[in-house]
Amino acid sequence: MTLRDRATFWSRACHDFTELILPTSCAGCGQPGIAVCSDCAADCAGEPFRAEAGARYFGRPCWALAPYRGSVQSIIVAYKDGGRSDLRKYLGLALAISLSAVVEEQYDRTGRSGELLLVPVPSSRSSIRRRGADVLADCARRAATELAASGIRARVAPMLRSGRAVRDQVGLSAVGRQRNVSGSMAVARRRLPIPSGKRRDATAGPASIVLVDDVITTGATLAEAARALAGGGHRVDAAAVIAATTKTSS
Numbered sequence: 001m002t003l004r005d006r007a008t009f010w011s012r013a014c015h016d017f018t019e020l021i022l023p024t025s026c027a028g029c030g031q032p033g034i035a036v037c038s039d040c041a042a043d044c045a046g047e048p049f050r051a052e053a054g055a056r057y058f059g060r061p062c063w064a065l066a067p068y069r070g071s072v073q074s075i076i077v078a079y080k081d082g083g084r085s086d087l088r089k090y091l092g093l094a095l096a097i098s099l100s101a102v103v104e105e106q107y108d109r110t111g112r113s114g115e116l117l118l119v120p121v122p123s124s125r126s127s128i129r130r131r132g133a134d135v136l137a138d139c140a141r142r143a144a145t146e147l148a149a150s151g152i153r154a155r156v157a158p159m160l161r162s163g164r165a166v167r168d169q170v171g172l173s174a175v176g177r178q179r180n181v182s183g184s185m186a187v188a189r190r191r192l193p194i195p196s197g198k199r200r201d202a203t204a205g206p207a208s209i210v211l212v213d214d215v216i217t218t219g220a221t222l223a224e225a226a227r228a229l230a231g232g233g234h235r236v237d238a239a240a241v242i243a244a245t246t247k248t249s250s
Helices: 003-020 038-042 052-056 070-081 085-110 125-131 135-149 174-181 220-231
Strands: 062-064 116-120 154-156 160-162 185-187 208-216 238-244
Touching: 038 070, 062 085, 070 085, 070 135, 070 208, 070 238, 085 116, 085 135, 085 208, 085 238, 116 135, 135 154, 135 208, 160 220, 185 220, 208 220
Parallel strands: 062 238, 116 154, 116 208, 208 238
Antiparallel strands: 160 185
């Protein structure tokens, strides 16, 4: 089953599952009786694209699956701040499809495709307390599971932590966003995950560090994450997000 087949599968699965538990509604449009309706699911069914708006600060390839607007925006907000944990499977799959473009680009460039180390942008402690979970890390773990089911080696590597509080980015200019997050992240006090002792496939390349986030606007947040990792001796190869703003824009 390809990742795209699985997108259709999860749309049906969310419908069947939620009908058996509690009445719910589509997080994208409000249609009753389903977590994500087929029309809203179709908004995340396109091909991953390069989020060029994020090149200003991040300066590395960043892939996104959908523009951050309409039903896609509503679904992400419902998952992050609306307590809709039932959307984790759907958004994890969306992130996995975006990550699959990183794998394809890597293979086209080198002829090899190594393991992906997925590094989530760290959530602040206050956000984790408010939401009851590290929702981005949970989504990344779901994405790694979906990639593994499609034969792509990936695992989550929580290598970053929040170093200081930052203000909400909404409404800030590109320069304001960059200043707001500058120096806000640090490498966590844990060792970089290393490959298992099993013999590596001769066709596989070295592991790639890929930053993951829900949305990219100007790329300032991803640039800060890459800076923190570089300070710890780790090179970021690319990033993948669920959605990208279509303005000059995270």
